[in-house]
Amino acid sequence: MEIQRLNSDFGIAGQLDIFPGQGGFPMIKISNGSAKALISVYGGQVLSFQPHDQVEDVLFLSQQSEYVAGKAIRGGIPVCWPWFGPDPKGLQRPNHGFVRNQFWQIANTEAINGAETKVSLMFNETFKQENTWRQPFMLMLDITIGTSLQLKLTTFNTGDKPFSITQAFHCYFRVGDIKRVKVFGLEDCDYFDKLDQGSQKTQHGAVTVSREVDQIYIDAVKKLQIVDPVLKRRIHISSPNTSTAVVWNPWSKTSMKMPDLANLDYQKFICVEAGNIAFDLIKIQPGSQFSLEANYSLLAD
Incomplete structure (x- = not known):
């Protein structure tokens, strides 16, 4: 009944459908x-997200x-x-905050035209708990599906x-072979190596992955690019309101400890995350708002 109501209120004939997915979500x-x-509510x-000209x-x-x-x-x-990462106050609250493991509400859907669809999801203070x-x-999370994927998360x-x-968009990008991927745009940036006691280092050349990595880049540029020679494409990441970025891959040993990840899955993705992370703390005054935005687009290589 709930799915029927959601489709009646927010479905768009020939473009958007709401259905019960895995777990009934x-x-x-x-x-x-x-x-x-x-999109999961x-x-x-x-x-x-798969543009029609993409095989993967x-x-x-x-x-x-x-x-x-x-x-x-x-x-x-x-x-x-x-918050991004572990609970900043050490109160055993969930890693990366609480909105990624709670239900949101559909606020609006819109067919901008035949080639672009916008979904707005809302999460409000009804979740507020004392602890x-x-x-x-x-x-408010605005998701626009077109030739590119656009995200806008506004905090009121x-x-x-x-x-x-x-905060961050914790993107898992599909790649053909993690060992052959390069991330451009972080050259000469300083970063904190979370796998080396948070020590500060400098990135020399493009980012490549040949072991477990968990790195927070500071003073990052607003545009990054993932070059994937196996899938023959470039993923462009544009995020105007950020100055930090994260590159993460768990590699083989850590993957084996993660029950929701197959042992060899680490070879198939790279996380390149745009956000306001670590020292890029955003203070929001009463009655004010702040938006984290990102645009993800592709070019054939």
Whole structure:
């Protein structure tokens, strides 16, 4: 009945359909003149984005993902908010915040034209719990599916006190072979190596991956590029309101400890994450708002 109501309120004939996905989670399926996509209402998470000229999905989604309330879905683009990484206050709250493992609400859907579809998801303070997050707020996530994938996450401070957040779009990009991928745009940037006690280092040349990596880049440029010679494409990442970026891959040893990831899956993805992370702390005054934006587009190589 809930799915029927959602389709009645938000479905778009010939372009957008809402159906019960794995775990019974409501899923939004989009197919327009430019691309097809899959969005989970749980987590407010884009799970798939595939322009019609692409043989492979732009995003990686683990076949071993758990679709269980309270757990994050492994892959796609999880939303990290209101903190990135471990609980900054050490209160044993979830890694990467709480919105990626809760249900959002569909606020609006729109066929901009035959080749572009926009979905707006909302997360409000009804979640507010004494031991998790005491500040009144509202989030709006705008997802636009066209020749590119556009994301805009807006945080509204609806209370009477300022609060600070870190946040990120935790993108899992599908690649042909992790060992052959290069990430451009971070050359000469300093970064914190989380696998070496957070020591500060400098990136020399393009980023390549031949072992486990977990690196937070500071003073990062607004445009990055993933070059994938196996899938013969370039993924462009543009994020105007950020100054930090993360590159992550768990490699073989850590992957084996992750039940929602197959042992060899690390070879098939790279996480390049745009966000306001670490020292890029965003303070939002009462009655104010801040938007994290990102655009993901492709070029054949």
